[in-house]
Amino acid sequence: MTAVGTPPQNGRPARRADAELNRSRILDAARACLAESGDASMQSIAKRAGIGQGTLYRHFPTREALVLEVHRHDVAELVDAAPALLAENPPREALRLWLDRLAQYGQIKSGLVGAFNTATHKQLAGEGYGPVINAITLLLDACKEAGAVREDVEAEEVLLLVGFLWRIETDDNWAVRTARMLDLVMEGLVVAQTPSAQESGV
The missing domain is CATH 1.10.10 (Arc Repressor Mutant, subunit A)
Structure with missing residues (x-):
């Protein structure tokens, strides 16, 4: 003993x-x-x-094994961030903060693309899609319950809207341009006010 x-x-x-x-x-x-x-x-x-x-x-x-693990680790962190952000922030703010993390992931992913062969890239895209959609759905559902975003918006649509994150050039203006475009996306998700509500100042 x-x-x-x-x-x-x-x-x-x-x-x-x-x-x-x-x-x-x-x-x-x-x-x-x-x-x-x-x-x-x-x-x-x-x-x-x-x-x-x-x-x-x-x-x-192997190098491929390392690159795969980097990608999977980043996706897992991104997905896990959704409930953590909701626990600490109002739903709409949590969604915006999560999109900021998605932007960071997109910046890293653009550097990883050259390290993947075509088959590996498709495999990883398939692995990550479902968990990421589930994370967005979690955030959207909380926002909808709080009346913070449109009821008709779906997670797949949000992911398509932020598709620019995979293509935007990572130069000195990357952070400013990305923040502005994410702000525009968020504005598009906000519940549209009716004319009567606008006139009353609601």
Whole structure:
């Protein structure tokens, strides 16, 4: 029986913690490198993560495996953000904040496209579509219940409206242009006031 305060045998928990830390560093470094260039090498990613290439390949034996994990990790974070934002903000504000996150994801995704072959790109698009639509639906339903957006708008339509996020050039004006266009999208989702309501100031 292990005495209280005795460190775990063979340092296994410590090794697991180190492995998780290295994995997190690798994903962060890969995301940054691939956002800059879809042709980023495994060597450049390892260097940015501050680890050896051997450690990198132990976690991700191929470049494709690493790129796939970066994409899936980002989609999962994006989807998980929807209920978290609703818990902390009014529905319409939560939707707008989530769209900001979608914009950031779109910026990263544009850098990843060059790293995917056609088959992989289609596979990932299929994997991510359903969860993203569910996240938008969750946000829209909350907004509709609060009377903050039109009742007839659907999640698929919102995703089509923000399709510019995958095409907009990531230059020095990216943030300003993206914010303005997302504002226009949000204005289009707002419940239209009737003439009588406008006249009464409602």
